Amino acid sequence: MTPKKDPETNPWMKTALVWFGIFAAIILFVSVFDGSKQRVTGDSIAYSDFLSRVDNGQVRDVAIGDDVVSGTLTDDTAFRTAAPNDPRLIDRLTEKNVKFSARPRDEPSFWMILLYQSLPFLLLVGLAFFVLRQMQKNSGSGAMGFGKSKAKMLTEKHGRVTFDDVAGIDESREELQEIVDFLKDPSKFARLGGKIPKGALLVGSPGTGKTLLARAVAGEAGVPFFTISGSDFVEMFVGVGASRVRDMFEQAKKNAPCIVFIDEIDAVGRHRGAGLGNGNDEREQTLNQLLVEMDGFEANEGIIIIAATNRPDVLDPALLRPGRFDRQVVVPRPDIEGREKILAVHSKKLPLAPDVDIRTVARGTPGFSGADLANLCNEAALMAARKGKRLVAMREFEEAKDKVMMGAERKSMVMTEDEKKATAYHEAGHALVSLHVPGCDPLHKVTIIPRGRALGVTWNLPERDRYSMSMKQMKARLALCFGGRIAEQLIYGKDSLNTGASNDIQQATDMARSMVMEYGMSEKLGWLRYRDNQDEVFLGHSVARSQTTSEATAQLIDSEVRALIEEAEATARGVLTDNLHELHRLAEALLEYETLTGDESKRAIAGEDIGRSDGDKHRPAPMSSGGSSIPKTRRPKGPFGDPAPAGA
Structure with missing residues (x-):
């Protein structure tokens, strides 16, 4: 049998009772003040009609009050x-032998006077109590409970x-x-004198599953789990x-025993002394108390x-020392085996078609986090639903991957x-350079x-998960960046160049500068670092x-x-000219x-038929599983997607 809900635990019932009490108090107030009028009964007649009836002898008796005359007629x-x-009323009544009496003035009792005077005050107190309760329910800590924790269990x-x-x-x-x-x-640990770490810091990129991992620890241990955000500690009041x-x-x-999970701890755990508060500002006091x-x-x-956190470099050293956060657990982006397992978890709820190969999808998504893979499965399901399909096929996964990486098609x-x-x-120039320059990704x-902000996209993918790049590969990518601009120059001439290669030039410049200043790939400058990407926060601004x-x-x-840059331009120009x-x-x-x-691009270059039927003329063939992967950034840059010219 289902137990009845207690009104104290039912927010809707509590609100209804409060409003019912206010309404009943108002009814009582009106009835008390209007009670004197309700005690005088009888049909209401005009005063002139009353006088004429007195003159005609139709009135038997009369009771005269302060503002009302009542009585009984002869019938x-x-x-x-x-x-x-x-x-003259008394004289006329005496002349016609009408019995009359004076109705005494209603004198309120002591309790009535007390009710008159206290009822407005009680209504104000009740309304204030109701407002405070609502503020307490919404804020979670009461109207005056600023110092109460907002942690949720x-x-x-x-x-x-x-x-x-x-x-x-x-x-x-x-x-x-x-x-x-x-x-x-x-x-088990206390017998040997061991102490469990007091804290564990989960470090990883957004979407890698840090919060999910913390909840799994609480779920496995079966203990209470308190969760709070780092920004919930900081308020305007010191x-x-x-x-x-x-x-x-x-x-x-x-x-x-319990677990306290603090998400985005860098909001409160940043280096002390970076501002002008001299240690007295709100954030530093909060950090000191946490320590x-x-x-x-x-x-x-x-x-x-x-x-x-995804910014461990900005945390205060006192927060990371042993005894506080004893362990730093790195939560990386998953490799191909991990991506396959994650896709298997997220695809359990999807009705998959027989042609769906989770391993193939995993091979084509290096650099994807767990959140990215969940979004990929969701987009594939939405695409299948829009097409009216009952199963999610491999084509939907491929289209969803293109949408997640490059944006939706701008068909309009x-x-x-x-x-x-x-x-x-432009795109053919990128593709041709990638096919002829050694070191380029396939x-x-x-x-x-057009997809997203790009008029066209050339997609080069590494053969496997990549964790570093050689100098040969970086020079090949520099040449790839200039393939599109040089192809336009060879076909249309220098005077017809447009702004479509701005992203290519920006990416190539940043990469070349990093090679010289950070990676030690210049013989003249040697193995020295000339740029530091660590930042300090000062008055809200990032100072490099x-x-x-x-x-x-x-x-x-x-x-x-x-x-x-000139070497890369020469390499791309030589490939396209030849x-x-x-x-x-x-x-x-x-x-x-x-x-x-x-593969279709290689057959087109060789002058062969790419193997599409007329019905699939503008539809690419399904992608193979071998060597399929994507860059680690969700949106393509440079040779992977050229932005539209200004005003396009």
């Missing part, structure tokens, strides 16, 4: 009328998460398994954040702090034939269909710290960067088919 009919100040009824729901980050999960074992059986930290640990002590609570004179046994964008032809030669797809370089060194850096006939063939194929895969 036993009760009446009442308004009583103006008429001094999650239990199994909110959805239990275990390690079975976390895939692709096995190493990170194993590091946290020891915390789970301690929470389940603390005596001292509020420190008070909330104290209150949070007090709640945690009452529920120990004391984690490892101070009073031990907090049974409370494990798990925090997450109308391009002239000249613009379309220029885009075809060509995966080239299209002149760089080593002081002389004017001569700066000139040498510029000359070395220019040398790399293979100009292949450039024309590939551009013509793009104008006809709009989208080509890597």
